Amino acid sequence: MSWERISGNWAHWKGRVRERWGRLTDDQLIVVAGRREQLSGRIQEAYGISREDADRQLRNWERNLSVGESTDPDDEDGDTSRLAHRP
Numbered sequence: 001m002s003w004e005r006i007s008g009n010w011a012h013w014k015g016r017v018r019e020r021w022g023r024l025t026d027d028q029l030i031v032v033a034g035r036r037e038q039l040s041g042r043i044q045e046a047y048g049i050s051r052e053d054a055d056r057q058l059r060n061w062e063r064n065l066s067v068g069e070s071t072d073p074d075d076e077d078g079d080t081s082r083l084a085h086r087p
Contacts, residue, residue: 007034
């Protein structure tokens with residue numbers, strides 16, 4: 001999934017970010033406001049890891065979203081199998 005899609009719908013995705021990186025506060029995520037570099041820095045600070053590790057975690061999280069998440073707001077059950085069959 002592209003970061004533009006995540007930042008464009010930050011209100012939705014920040015909850016998923018909070019699930020993955022539970023040490024981040026709601027206030028921090030409001031300040032991040034969908035900016036990837038800001039989020040990477042906050043992850044780095046909260047978990048005491050290097051910038052490279054924070055970036056790697058973010059890339060892996062994004063990759064998992066691309067594989068396991070529907071980006072179709074009408075597809076609430078997450079079943080993407082029927083998306084390929086749309087005309």
